[in-house]
Amino acid sequence: MAAHKIKHALFCALITLIISYPILGLNLEAQGINVTLSGADAGTLMLVFLAAVLVFLFQLFRDHIMGKVRALPFLQPSQREAMAENKRARIESWVITGIVVLALFWPFFVSRGAVDLATLVLIYIMLGLGLNVVVGLAGLLDLGYVAFYAVGAYTFALLSQYVGISFWMSLPIGACLAALFGLVLGFPVLRLRGDYLAIVTLGFGEIIRILLNNWTSLTGGPNGIGGIPEPTLFGMEFGRRVKGEGNTSFHETFGIAYSSEHKVIFLYLIALLLAVFTALVIRRLMRMPVGRAWEALREDEIAARSLGLSRTAVKLSAFTIGAFFAGFAGTVFASKQGFISPESFVFLESAIVLAIVVLGGMGSQIGVILAATAVTILPELAREFSEYRMLVFGAAMVLMMIWRPQGLMPMRRMHIELKGQE
């Protein structure tokens, strides 16, 4: 046993050395046009060696250490009695209302950058909630979700460029067009499940991106589309000068000094409104027959069919509704950036949104919201680690999956009171 442990610990230490020595211990230096390889200084090498020793010791005494850690009081599951179901639900809804109200007033007191980041968080929340319908509830692994996001964004960009349609007009059009794409993708993949479905949707996502990249006459290709207008408030613009015909400017109408922050805050509030709308609609859908049908089909397709659920209708509705909200998010994104290019809709985006759903806990709305916040803000907070920030991010994800594989906030089943039940 002991010999086996030492062998394992030595192996782990060796792996640490193999991975970290070339990355940290060898430097490539550019000298003119030549690149030379040089060893790092003694301090770094010492650190690499120290890390290997640390890994060795940890692996050697792992059972002992982990046993101590598990025994720590604050990691113990609380022994408190579970609250009554209705009481807990009431407290929860109060807390959520409180957070939304706070979110309404918060942007007036913080910096422009923070508000901008918060808008991005809200966009990811919309995406996460939408994908949660497809992956979390209906159990259809969709790796090309970003395609619908792109459809929403490009719909707005193209319509505003060629037809001059405003944000508010474009919002439903973009969402509906994305939903239509969801429907179109849904048909061929009806019979596919799991891995096969993942591959087809992945391909679909790439098709959309490559199409946008190469259809230069329409989309401008890799150059993207710029000059996307910001949303207006009842015909009031937020720029310093009025661009649209017949519009007035916000700061003149209210007689206040122009500030570029107004625009950012206004966009944030729109995103907040849409995110709350998305959350409420999907929450309601989850409790409706269609929501239960999604889950039933995920749980056991054959049983669901034997009870009269049509696989076609149920799967297509999940794809369509998921895509619809991605279209929403896309429109807001295009408006926020003012410029979009196919580069914003690469596979990594799909992966991040999927990570949000998985980290949050499949099917759980609060979980998805928390995860979207964490996944968007963490890389920003970790900026001081500069090039290591993705490493920190990845480590956080791995740790999450070890300690809470069911996600931050696993989905809780709705408690249904039956009359006449004691």
Place this chain on the structure above:
Amino acid sequence: MLEVKNLSMRFGGLLAVDQVTLDVKEREIVSIIGPNGAGKTTVFNCISGFYRPTGGKILFRGQEIQGKPDYKISRLGMVRTFQHVRLFNSMTVVENLLVAQHRHLNTNLLAGLVRTPDYRAREKKSLERARYWLERVGLIDLANREAGNLAYGQQRRLEIARCMVTEPTLLMLDEPAAGLNPAETRDLDQLIVSLKEDYNVSVLLIEHDMSLVMGISDRINVINQGRPLASGTPEEIRQNDDVIKAYLGEA
């Protein structure tokens, strides 16, 4: 009510079901028995639309249904259970029953989003029906448990309740007593008879438990190697020489 005429099902070179004919009348319990691999479940799968039969006719209340998609057949009022319990495991017991009532509900998206009176009324009625059947099968105290956490016997009963909330006219049970202890089998026996007596449901049953089959069936069909071997009342079957040779065992 259900008439199956010369049903055949071929999988490549294997003729799994060959010219099977059977019928179920109103308020009747009909059993299909036969050795393992005789093709009983294949007959079930053909009738319920999971397989498209390669030959023969299936009439349900005068309507030809062979080759129709499974979910449409079940909406006609013919639902089935499975040899291995198939519940929606991570959903609660009530939710399992609500899903089953899909076709009785107002599934219009907008109606649900704005909660129209019709939507609410139907939702309430389906909850009421779920409560009734949970009480009937004795699972009311477990209503909000996850279905996957129930004991096996309870899961079996929930599966039958889930069929019954769809208000079927024909219930098809595939080995409902498999894995139940003698006491549970007796309860099941009573439940099936009561479904017929009190709810006017016809039952088509596949079962290996001979005491159950002989006790409750009005008629029995014996299938051997895909071919019909005999059919008749339990008494006739008990005395049929072919059946005894093929299945019941020579004494």
